[in-house]
Amino acid sequence: MLRAFLFDTLSGAKIRIRRQIRRTNTGKGHTNLTMTIGRIADRKRAELARRREQSEQGGGPARIEAQRRRGKLTARDRIALLLDDSTFEELDPFVLSRPTDFDPPGKSHHPGDAVVTGHGRVNGRLTFVYSQDFTVSGGSLSEVVAQKICKAMDLAASAGAPIVGLIDSGGARIQEGIDSLSGYGSIFHRNVRASGVIPQISAILGPAAGGATYSPALTDFVAMVSGIGQMYITGPDVIKSVTGEVVSLEDLGGAEIHASRSGVAHFSFESEETCFAELRRLLGFLPQNNMEDPPEHRGADDPARTDEALAHLIPDSANEPYDMLAVVVRAVDDGVFMQVHEGFARNILVGFARMDGRTVGIVANQPNHLAGVLDIDASSKAARFVRFCDAFNIPIVTFIDVPGFMPGTSQEYGGIIRHGAKLLYAYAEATVPKVSVLTRKAYGGAYIVMSSKNLRGDVNLAWPTGEVAVMGAEGAVNIIHRTRIRSSDDSDETRRRLVEEYEERLMNPYIAASRGLIDNVIDPAETRPRIIRALEMLRNKRETLPPKKHGSIPL
Numbered sequence: 228m229l230r231a232f233l234f235d236t237l238s239g240a241k242i243r244i245r246r247q248i249r250r251t252n253t254g255k256g257h258t259n260l261t262m263t264i265g266r267i268a269d270r271k272r273a274e275l276a277r278r279r280e281q282s283e284q285g286g287g288p289a290r291i292e293a294q295r296r297r298g299k300l301t302a303r304d305r306i307a308l309l310l311d312d313s314t315f316e317e318l319d320p321f322v323l324s325r326p327t328d329f330d331p332p333g334k335s336h337h338p339g340d341a342v343v344t345g346h347g348r349v350n351g352r353l354t355f356v357y358s359q360d361f362t363v364s365g366g367s368l369s370e371v372v373a374q375k376i377c378k379a380m381d382l383a384a385s386a387g388a389p390i391v392g393l394i395d396s397g398g399a400r401i402q403e404g405i406d407s408l409s410g411y412g413s414i415f416h417r418n419v420r421a422s423g424v425i426p427q428i429s430a431i432l433g434p435a436a437g438g439a440t441y442s443p444a445l446t447d448f449v450a451m452v453s454g455i456g457q458m459y460i461t462g463p464d465v466i467k468s469v470t471g472e473v474v475s476l477e478d479l480g481g482a483e484i485h486a487s488r489s490g491v492a493h494f495s496f497e498s499e500e501t502c503f504a505e506l507r508r509l510l511g512f513l514p515q516n517n518m519e520d521p522p523e524h525r526g527a528d529d530p531a532r533t534d535e536a537l538a539h540l541i542p543d544s545a546n547e548p549y550d551m552l553a554v555v556v557r558a559v560d561d562g563v564f565m566q567v568h569e570g571f572a573r574n575i576l577v578g579f580a581r582m583d584g585r586t587v588g589i590v591a592n593q594p595n596h597l598a599g600v601l602d603i604d605a606s607s608k609a610a611r612f613v614r615f616c617d618a619f620n621i622p623i624v625t626f627i628d629v630p631g632f633m634p635g636t637s638q639e640y641g642g643i644i645r646h647g648a649k650l651l652y653a654y655a656e657a658t659v660p661k662v663s664v665l666t667r668k669a670y671g672g673a674y675i676v677m678s679s680k681n682l683r684g685d686v687n688l689a690w691p692t693g694e695v696a697v698m699g700a701e702g703a704v705n706i707i708h709r710t711r712i713r714s715s716d717d718s719d720e721t722r723r724r725l726v727e728e729y730e731e732r733l734m735n736p737y738i739a740a741s742r743g744l745i746d747n748v749i750d751p752a753e754t755r756p757r758i759i760r761a762l763e764m765l766r767n768k769r770e771t772l773p774p775k776k777h778g779s780i781p782l
């Protein structure tokens with residue numbers, strides 16, 4: 228039928244055009260030809276506009292209204308907020324999902340299906356985006372939705388540009404069964420292939436359930452918006468029926484939980500507007516791909532600026548906390564530090580800043596929280612960040628004040644050994660410039676882990692308050708002078724005197740400096756210019772690892 232119709236239409240058109248040409252050749256009907264073609268072209272343009280509008284309408288006004296009532300923006304609103312104005316170029320607005328056995332008679336398939344994909348600019352730089360449209364079948368992933376996402380991912384990888392996935396989906400399109408599962412598989416595979424090649428970012432702006440959580444989890448950064456974004460493998464109902472546990476959706480998989488307890492989310496934002504503004508800021512720190520250096524943005528901050536306040540930050544008592552964030556903020560350009568994983572494992576700080584206009588990744592022990600100890604979460608958090616920086620040519624600046632690894636059965640049973648080893652591995656493997664500043668303690672294994680010379684730290688600086696030792700004075704004295712203390716008439720006084728002696732002799736940076744394990748002891752006020760000069764010296768650093776398929780990192 229269709230063929231016959233097309234044949235008739237085409238033959239009819241050909242005959243009409245031949246007649247017009249004959250008339251034109253005889254000098255008559257020229258205006259007529261233009262008008263006929265013009266009318267056809269106008270009709271086709273009008274049809275394009277109609278189809279485009281239909282595609283852009285998503286699930287239609289009622290569902291858009293319902294989306295807004297849920298406190299969520301539409302897929303297209305979101306793209307508009309992420310990208311620079313009028314830069315969005317859409318891909319595949321007319322694809323149609325495959326009919327399924329479950330379709331009611333006459334079901335119309337929505338052009339573009341449940342995702343909007345394409346590319347545009349973020350601060351003038353090419354960026355790919357896919358935005359799941361909850362107003363069409365709950366944003367669920369059909370075979371063609373997966374194909375659209377995969378096409379955008381493939382283009383992003385070959386164009387060498389970041390991709391941002393905006394997630395708002397009921398998961399696999401249930402009616403399409405295995406075809407939608409297979410679609411997820413194709414996305415996961417591309418996530419892994421693109422890992423370390425282009426930055427991949429996910430924003431969770433609605434449900435992300437079951438296996439659908441794994442694409443975001445495979446990307447470099449996951450942002451969630453409070454109140455609307457939820458991630459979980461199984462929902463509250465399944466949990467209740469399997470384990471009897473009762474939990475709300477928000478307590479199970481909301482933004483706060485994932486940004487503070489599970490560590491699945493790197494960022495949690497109060498609103499979608501803030502989320503997109505911050506993602507744009509994040510992209511501004513990153514290179515477009517692993518073959519590029521990060522972009523440079525030189526501000527007003529003088530690279531030679533010294534800061535007296537840094538000399539007065541360390542408290543007199545070794546066990547008294549202070550805020551390492553203040554050190555970081557005072558050292559970097561314009562005091563701007565974009566923390567990653569801010570609410571998770573707060574005993575270590577990681578994030579991006581600039582020094583003399585160039586992006587650096589900051590890793591810093593935080594004495595203000597759990598004395599800055601390295602535990603399972605802190606090790607995992609920092610290891611992931613170090614590896615990201617290394618993959619994307621971002622130098623790493625480490626501020627060290629670490630009393631050691633966290634003791635206790637929960638840490639040992641949870642695998643602190645393998646998690647700590649992960650951070651050690653990440654630093655040892657990283658070939659980007661590595662500069663460190665020891666502000667106070669660097670004890671035991673934690674000293675080695677934190678960008679030490681033995682892990683090929685390039686420039687290791689220490690403040691005069693730095694202490695490199697196997698362990699704290701108290702612990703060391705209790706072990707090496709146990710008999711002396713026990714046999715003394717006044718064991719407390721003997722211990723106090725021995726601790727004092729130990730501190731005097733060993734708790735300083737000069738023994739490590741005398742062995743070249745610390746390159747220089749610096750005035751804290753000079754921290755910023757010293758780091759900047761070290762980074763400048765390392766600008767063309769080249770270091771390669773032995774040929775191998777990949778290492779076997781402890782996970």
Ligand code: HXC
Binds near residue numbers: 402
């Ligand atoms: C098809 C879906 C859908 C899905 C939602 N819809 N999820 N259609 N496949 N997976 C449709 C609904 O039928 C509804 O259509 C519309 O989207 C909006 O959904 P509501 O339920 O009205 O919205 P809301 O109350 O906000 O609830 C959202 C929701 C809920 C929490 C996501 O819809 C839900 O629980 N959906 C099912 C989630 C799920 O179990 N997914 C499969 C997971 S398995 P109408 O036409 O009625 O408006 C999976 C495997 C992946 O994803 C494995 C990868 C390896």
